[in-house]
Amino acid sequence: MIKYLKDFKKSLGLAKDVFFIQGEEKSKEEIRKSGCRTDVINKLLSGFDRPTHYLEVGVRDPRDNFLKIESKTKYSVDPGLEMEENLADFKCTSDEFFEGMNQGQWQNLPAKFDVIFIDGLHTAEQVDRDIANALEVLSEDGFVVLHDCNPPTQWHAREEFGFQRSPAGAHWNGTTWKAFVKWRKNKTLFSFCVDTDWGVGVLSKHSQMGKVLELENEFYEYQLLETRRQEVLNLISFEEFIQQTAI
Numbered sequence: 001m002i003k004y005l006k007d008f009k010k011s012l013g014l015a016k017d018v019f020f021i022q023g024e025e026k027s028k029e030e031i032r033k034s035g036c037r038t039d040v041i042n043k044l045l046s047g048f049d050r051p052t053h054y055l056e057v058g059v060r061d062p063r064d065n066f067l068k069i070e071s072k073t074k075y076s077v078d079p080g081l082e083m084e085e086n087l088a089d090f091k092c093t094s095d096e097f098f099e100g101m102n103q104g105q106w107q108n109l110p111a112k113f114d115v116i117f118i119d120g121l122h123t124a125e126q127v128d129r130d131i132a133n134a135l136e137v138l139s140e141d142g143f144v145v146l147h148d149c150n151p152p153t154q155w156h157a158r159e160e161f162g163f164q165r166s167p168a169g170a171h172w173n174g175t176t177w178k179a180f181v182k183w184r185k186n187k188t189l190f191s192f193c194v195d196t197d198w199g200v201g202v203l204s205k206h207s208q209m210g211k212v213l214e215l216e217n218e219f220y221e222y223q224l225l226e227t228r229r230q231e232v233l234n235l236i237s238f239e240e241f242i243q244q245t246a247i
């Protein structure tokens, strides 16, 4: 794939295109950042003084994150679109899973989860629904965590995953950021985004970390995210996050 993209860029003279150069640099910069989604989730889980329950929406290969999570119980949901063998506990979409929870269809599941990690279909509409559903089954002092909230360029934030002939190449954060920003405006929640691993967003009903977003971006223009990223996402560095004791 990488060779194909390199040949493609060469054939169109894009290797020298400023957007392609910047896009690649931004991807490399993101990958070099310290910490990752797993560290953020494990730090949040370690703050509970009781055995915890963890749910992951969109798991793909469990070795990448799920198996490294430290929690008393762990459950995963995935329709299995990206792996030959689907290793998720619940082999269905997030909508089907949450509907099943509402209907009391699943046996022996905790009624509430302490951390719910949303990393399934990265479109704003789906993530928005996943957040709303997750909040219904989140413990009062729990956290909703979202991957891919901080796309470094608008190419990374494209709607279509399949289009890889862009300066972001195969990297894709989708439009998750729009759903995160929408919920950052909700006055009943606290939120921040850890600046690592493409942006790890955190929402909480309880932990007073992070102000409500006042800034309006009615049409979710990427440009406004780009110019006021810190404020829009309430971005904090991984090091700052790890030092927090008040979470």
Ligand SMILES: C[S@@+](CC[C@H](N)C(=O)[O-])C[C@H]1O[C@@H](n2cnc3c(N)ncnc32)[C@H](O)[C@@H]1O
Residues within 6 Å of the ligand: 037, 056, 057, 058, 059, 060, 061, 064, 065, 066, 077, 078, 079, 080, 081, 082, 083, 092, 093, 094, 095, 119, 120, 121, 126
């Ligand atoms: C980015 S991967 C997940 C990576 C994993 N969470 C990790 O941290 O390594 C996205 C996964 O979401 C799954 N997915 C796609 N649509 C989904 C949906 N509607 N509900 C739940 N999962 C979905 C895909 O099958 C894929 O395995």
